[in-house]
Amino acid sequence: MTAKPSVGTLAAPLVEALIRDAATLRLGVEKTASGATIVDGGIAVRGGLEAGRRITEICLGGLGFANFVADARFPGWTTGIQITTNDPVTACLGSQYAGWSLSEGDFFALGSGPARALWAKEDLFGELDYKDQAETAALVLETDKRPPDSLISFIAKECGLSEDKLTLILTPTTSLAGSVQVVGRVLEVALHKAHALHFPLDRIVDGTGLAPVPPPAADFLGGMGRTxxxxxxxGEIALYVEGPEDEAEQLANGLPSSTSRDHGRPFGEIFAGYNYDFYACDAGLFSPAKVRVTALSTGKTFTAGDYEPALVQKSFSGA
Incomplete structure (x- = not known):
């Protein structure tokens, strides 16, 4: 495997700080009988925006920064989360992407974060030529339930670690922290779509992203819709890429969510129209509204897509 940064090692101090500051961040922390650490980001506790920001940086494998910024693009919703990383492929696809599907009994969750790179059984890791060798693992689960102990043991075993080296961070979509960490994937979804468009990932050099932070919804479907x-x-992203200028332009034109047949309605309506089958939705929809792609060979920037303020307002206000 090509030598790359260890997302697990880089994220470990961020996980330690999250646990250390749990009381201030309104998080719950427990140890299982086998020694695994469970961090509750909003199930039995309140959690909060700052917790979500920190969890976003953990998901990025310590290779990116998440910051709250003033965002004047959407009247009434003036807080945005900005993502920056100088290694967007490893941070977003090698760590942040929710690519580990976990289920047992009535429990189901998608796992994201640095533990994915220890497991590394998704086909994507073969394409990235990447497998982590960290001594600890952190996995973020989008769920409103505590996973069963047997599943926790399975995760640790799949990562090749003892359970006392594993931390699971639970983030319901209806919580403040959960809302932030999902919206904090604005750059990641662009990377995932670039991969689907067969743009060479090794030519993506740098990236930034920005998205408005929605209010949390009262239920899972509402939270999924708003985020x-x-x-x-x-959402808005900027990518800086190597290679021919015309290929940068082609990437920009293919990335925005407006290229999808499903674009133009609140996601909750789209989801209901597919009988709540997430995988029936057009995969091309999951991308930011507006993109900028800069060809580093010439310095020319190509812009495509645009915001939909009325849809953001309708979604966030529950109108």
Missing amino acids: NDAVLYG
Whole structure:
């Protein structure tokens, strides 16, 4: 495997700080009988925006920064989360992407974060030529339930670690922390779509992203709708790529969510139209609203897509 940064090693101090500051961040922390650490980001505790920001940086494998910024693009919703990373492929696809599907009994969750790179059984890791060798693992689960102990043991075993080296961070989409960490994937979804468009990942040098932070919803479907709408209709990214100028332009034109047949309605309506089958939705929809791609060979920037303020307002206000 090509020598690359260890997302697990880089994220470990961020995980330690999250646990150390749990009381201030309104997080719950427990140890299982086998020694695994469970961090509750909003199930039995309140959690908060700052917790979500920190969890986003853990998901990025310590290779990126998440910051709250003033965002004047959408009247009434003036807080945005900005993502920056100088290694977007490893940070977003090698760590942040929610690519580990975990289920047992009535429990199901998608796992993201640095532990994925220890497991490294997704086909994507073969393409990235990457497998982590960290001594600890952190996995973020989008869930409102505590995973069963047997599944926790399975995760640790799949990562090749004892359970006392594993931390699971649970983030319900209806929580403040959960909302932030989902919207904090605005750059990651662009990387994932670039991969689907067969743009060479090794030519993506740098990246930034911005999306408005929605209010949390009262239920899972509402939360899924608002967080997706924040990215699909309010998200903006910039990529800096190597290679021919015309290929940078082609990438820009192919990336925005507006290229999808499903674009133009609140995600909650789209999801309901597919009988709540996430995988029936057009995969091309999951991308930011507006993109800029700069060809480093010439310095020319190509812009495509645009925001949909009315849809953001409708989604966030519950109208």
